[in-house]
Amino acid sequence: MAERFRRRAADPLHWGSNPHPGSIGDYMGISSDLKEIIGDLIKILTLLRKTSPDHRMSESQKEEIIRSLDSARSRLDKLREGIEK
Amino acid sequence: MKIPKERLEKYKGLKRDFAEEDYINLQPIQRGGVLTEEAMRAILEFGDGYSTCDWCPPKTARLDMITNPPIQDFYKDLAEFLGMDVARVVTRCREAKFIAFRMLGRPGDYVVLDSTAHYSSYIAAELADMKVKEVPNSGPPEFRVDLNEYVTKIEEVKKECGKLPAVVLLTHVDYLYGNLNDAKIVSKIAKEYGIPFILNCAYTAGVMPVNGKELGADIITSSGHKSWAASAPTGILAFNKSLEEKLTARSKIEGDLTKRKFAAKELAMLGCTVMGAPLITLMASFPEVVSRVERWGEEIEKVRYLVSELERIEGMRQLGIRPKMHTLTHMETEGFYKVSLTHKRKGYFLYDELRDWKIVGIQPGLTKHFKFNTYGLTWDQIRYVRDAFFEIAKKYGLSFN
Numbered sequence: 046m047a048e049r050f051r052r053r054a055a056d057p058l059h060w061g062s063n064p065h066p067g068s069i070g071d072y073m074g075i076s077s078d079l080k081e082i083i084g085d086l087i088k089i090l091t092l093l094r095k096t097s098p099d100h101r102m103s104e105s106q107k108e109e110i111i112r113s114l115d116s117a118r119s120r121l122d123k124l125r126e127g128i129e130k
Numbered sequence: 131m132k133i134p135k136e137r138l139e140k141y142k143g144l145k146r147d148f149a150e151e152d153y154i155n156l157q158p159i160q161r162g163g164v165l166t167e168e169a170m171r172a173i174l175e176f177g178d179g180y181s182t183c184d185w186c187p188p189k190t191a192r193l194d195m196i197t198n199p200p201i202q203d204f205y206k207d208l209a210e211f212l213g214m215d216v217a218r219v220v221t222r223c224r225e226a227k228f229i230a231f232r233m234l235g236r237p238g239d240y241v242v243l244d245s246t247a248h249y250s251s252y253i254a255a256e257l258a259d260m261k262v263k264e265v266p267n268s269g270p271p272e273f274r275v276d277l278n279e280y281v282t283k284i285e286e287v288k289k290e291c292g293k294l295p296a297v298v299l300l301t302h303v304d305y306l307y308g309n310l311n312d313a314k315i316v317s318k319i320a321k322e323y324g325i326p327f328i329l330n331c332a333y334t335a336g337v338m339p340v341n342g343k344e345l346g347a348d349i350i351t352s353s354g355h356k357s358w359a360a361s362a363p364t365g366i367l368a369f370n371k372s373l374e375e376k377l378t379a380r381s382k383i384e385g386d387l388t389k390r391k392f393a394a395k396e397l398a399m400l401g402c403t404v405m406g407a408p409l410i411t412l413m414a415s416f417p418e419v420v421s422r423v424e425r426w427g428e429e430i431e432k433v434r435y436l437v438s439e440l441e442r443i444e445g446m447r448q449l450g451i452r453p454k455m456h457t458l459t460h461m462e463t464e465g466f467y468k469v470s471l472t473h474k475r476k477g478y479f480l481y482d483e484l485r486d487w488k489i490v491g492i493q494p495g496l497t498k499h500f501k502f503n504t505y506g507l508t509w510d511q512i513r514y515v516r517d518a519f520f521e522i523a524k525k526y527g528l529s530f531n
Contacts, residue, residue, distance in 0.1 A: 095508050097150065097152055
């Protein structure tokens with residue numbers, strides 16, 4: 046259901062058709078987007094469990110963390126934009 | 131009663147002292163239960179109480195019939211993965227054992243079990259009003275269970291009671307020494323006597339390959355939070371078709387006034403069993419569990435390497451059967467014990483030293499002998515643990531072989 050709302054929110058035909066005045070209805074996918082962001086961070090946590098306690102990382106592990114951080118940042122930006130609209 | 135606000139403060143912002151991200155945790159019971167990424171994500175979706183039950187009731191109002199999330203499929207896949215016909219998720223391994231004892235035995239009946247069995251095997255028998263007959267082990271240093279002695283103990287029960295034990299239980303890998311027992315020997319004995327054979331796989335299924343059919347088990351019990359990368363409490367009860375009728379017998383009770391009946395409910399499961407975070411983490415980790423058991427060989431390589439390295443330290447010796455066939459390990463550590471006798475922190479010094487290295491899980495206060503588990507640690511982490519022990523040994527003047 047969350048996915049349906051997310052698709053609907055991403056569909057330009059539905060922009061501006063907030064069915065619930067006062068809500069952020071044009072951004073119904075907010076909760077699933079938020080969970081994706083947490084998912085990006087969980088990916089980092091999982092990796093940290095493999096490098097504890099000194100967190101000496103290989104280049105590929107560093108890249109993986111950077112990819113997850115970038116993904117989280119980009120999703121956060123979109124989420125913020127969605128709320129501000 | 132109203133509880134004062136200040137007393138409730140301690141329940142806010144709960145944090146673990148030894149997060150897996152910050153420490154290496156060698157605690158023997160914890161390694162196989164570390165959550166996978168998928169499991170952590172799934173908690174976000176299904177952490178709420180009855181959230182797995184959004185689409186309940188299905189046609190039959192029972193947890194194992196729910197198709198979204200795919201609980202029904204999971205139960206089938208779980209059984210297949212274990213080489214069994216039917217599986218149920220229950221609260222803990224001990225509950226699985228209790229259910230098996232209760233449904234297959236009668237008060238006063240015997241359970242024949244190995245003398246390295248976990249205490250919960252005994253208590254499950256006690257709660258089912260049954261008695262236990264223990265199969266001896268060789269004592270130090272191997273503590274090897276003489277599996278052929280199951281015959282002697284079965285015969286003893288037969289002589290004493292005029293009937294056979296209700297069940298035979300073998301602990302696949304024991305919690306004390308991490309000895310792997312050859313289940314096939316006991317299953318053959320149990321089969322010859324026609325006694326149901328329970329294989330307690332709390333430390334094996336979920337971390338190493340276990341195929342109930344190949345091992346000849348009639349019932350497999352296991353622990354989700356110990357070996358399946360699941361949150362507690364989760365237990366697994368898997369069994370063969372031949373025992374399905376007994377183990378999943380339906381409720382027959384009827385309300386005397388209302389005439390209500392609950393014929394769809396499985397009596398021993400008390401209706402629906404585990405739902406929410408424990409079940410959903412077990413399910414979410416399942417793909418990784420299926421794949422990780424194939425890497426068991428490397429886990430054994432790692433533990434054998436660490437043991438051989440640690441045994442270079444004065445007075446350190448692995449107890450239990452050699453070479454290691456499981457990652458749970460028991461070490462005798464005379465050298466560290468000697469140090470503890472004059473150290474101001476006594477036996478706690480080793481724990482303190484390890485903690486400074488951000489290594490936890492060795493029981494505080496123990497230096498004469500202790501247990502650890504290396505399951506799931508990377509090679510770098512294994513070497514880190516070795517280095518820590520080496521440095522501590524050097525610091526206190528212990529010699530090396």
